[in-house]
Amino acid sequence: MPFTKNTFPRRAAWASLAALSLWTCQAAYAVQDCEFNGQSINTNNGSETAGKTGMVRCKDRDSGKTEREYELRNGDSVGLSRYFRDGKLYKEFTVTSNGPHVGLEREWAANGQLVHEFTNVNGNARGLRRQWFDDGKPRKVEWIADNEREGAAVEYHAxxxxxxxxCGPKPLLLPHVDDGKLCGFGAASTINLYSSKGELRETSVLLAGVEQKSTRFYSSGKPELEEELQGTQRRETFYAEDGGKRREKRWDVSTRPALLLREAEFHASGTLVRERNFTVTEANGRKRSRLANESRFYLNGQPQSKDVYTLDGTTELRDSQSFNDQGKLRQQGRYALDGRYGDRPVGVHQFWFANGKLEEEDTYDSKGNVARQKVWDEAGNLVSDDELFEDGSRKAYKK
Structure with missing residues (x-):
């Protein structure tokens, strides 16, 4: 599984998009004067551009500053296109005859620093893409493939x-970034990721582009999440800000997407309070995780309830047990799961007194209604054995 981790804030990207949209709207309302080979030309008049080949240059009428340059080929806007901000080159790209951008595309900051460069293939970035901050420091180096898993990227703060x-399946960013070393191709690598405030957010161990172990931190410096690869399984451990373990998950990562095998929840005291185990099933050629059993526990460590899930043909069944806080069985019974949230009691359901003697036994029909009910006292004596009917009436059961 390729390694992907990101702590870079998205706010800056949204701000850039908003600024670009605002500038585009402002430019749309500006009055431009355009020329071709030194002669004034009305670009909205097809007869004036028909058959012409060369560069059209447009300036803001009020300021006289260049706002746009674009290429005409036999009267069509095809080829090189440039946009300017305050008279300075801002963006440059090439347009094909059917519309999409193609070839090298670049953007500059107001100070003239190149801040974005990539190759466009029919309107999609492909291959090497590089970004810089306004001071020239690298911001992002990325290799873009048709499949994201075949690509790679490294991003920096200012x-x-x-x-x-x-990480990709192999080093892809040389000579701009030694992603072979960062991603552990050849020897295991340990990397640190930081927040925009300079706080350590994550430490990871990588081998051949695959994360072996990592720890993500709260801003306080305490662990928030630990992950570790163990063969074909990945273990995740989640912590509260006070340092206490609160959840665990285990995944089968040999398939895609990964399949959940186990999850557990812990009380603030550290006591296990819930555990769910899953089995991997396959249907229509696709594997999925199916809940196999679920257990809950009292804070004293005794079992509180246990549910076991099985299949009878296409019907999913749940065998349920509940216990008192001393670990003694309180009740048990089977349910047929109808739909996502409904369940229907089936078969025999039993209830016990605290002394361990049977208190009640209910037998359900196929519709989920009690058909027979037995009741005992705490001494173990049978009190009643009744047949129950749909209208709520009952009578003593005949042997």
């Missing part, structure tokens, strides 16, 4: 600290 890393 401070130069590592913000995110996505």
């Amino acid at each position: 401070s130069g600290q590592l913000a995110s890393l996505r």
Whole structure:
């Protein structure tokens, strides 16, 4: 599984998009004067552009600053296109005859620093893409493939600290970034990821592009999540901010997507209070996790309830048991699961006194109604044995 981790804030990206949209709207309302080979031209008049080949240059009428340059080929807007901000080159790309961008595309900051460069293939970025901060420091280096799993990316904060890393199936970013070393191709690598405030957010051990072990931290520096690869399984341990373990998960990562095998929940005291185990099933050629059993526990460590799930043909059944806080069986019975949330009692359901003697036994029909009910006293004496009917009436059961 390729390694992908990101702590880089998205707010900056949204701000950039908002700024671009605002600038585009402002530019749309500006009055432009355009020229071709030094002669004024009305670009909205097809007869003036028909058959022409060369560069059209448009300036803001009020400021006289260049706002756009684009290429005409036999009267069509095809080829090189440039946009300017305050008279300075901002963006450059090439347009094909059928519309999509193609070839090298670049963007500059107001100070003239190149901040974005990539290759466009029919409107989609492919291959190497690089981004810089306005001061020229690297911001992101990425290799974009048709499949994200075949790509790689490294992202930095303005401070130069590592913000995110996505490893590919092999080193892809040389000579700009030594992702072979970062991703552990050849020898295991330990990397640190930081927040925009310079706080350590994550430490990971990588081998051949696959995460072996990692720890994510709260801003306080205490662990928030630990992950470890163990053969074909990955274990996740979640912690509260006070340092206490609160949840665990175990996944089968040999398949895609990964399949959940076990999850557990813990009380603030550290006591296990819930555990769920899953079995892997396959239907229509697709594997999935199916809940096999679920247990809950009192804070004194005694079992509180246990549910076991099985299949009878296409019907899913749940055998349920509940216990008192001393670990003694209180009741048990079987349910047929009708739909996602409904269940229907089936078969014999039993209830016990605290002294361990049977208190009640209910036998359900196929519709989930009690057909027979036996009741005992705490001494173990049978009090009643009744047949029950749909209208709620009953009579003593005949042997």
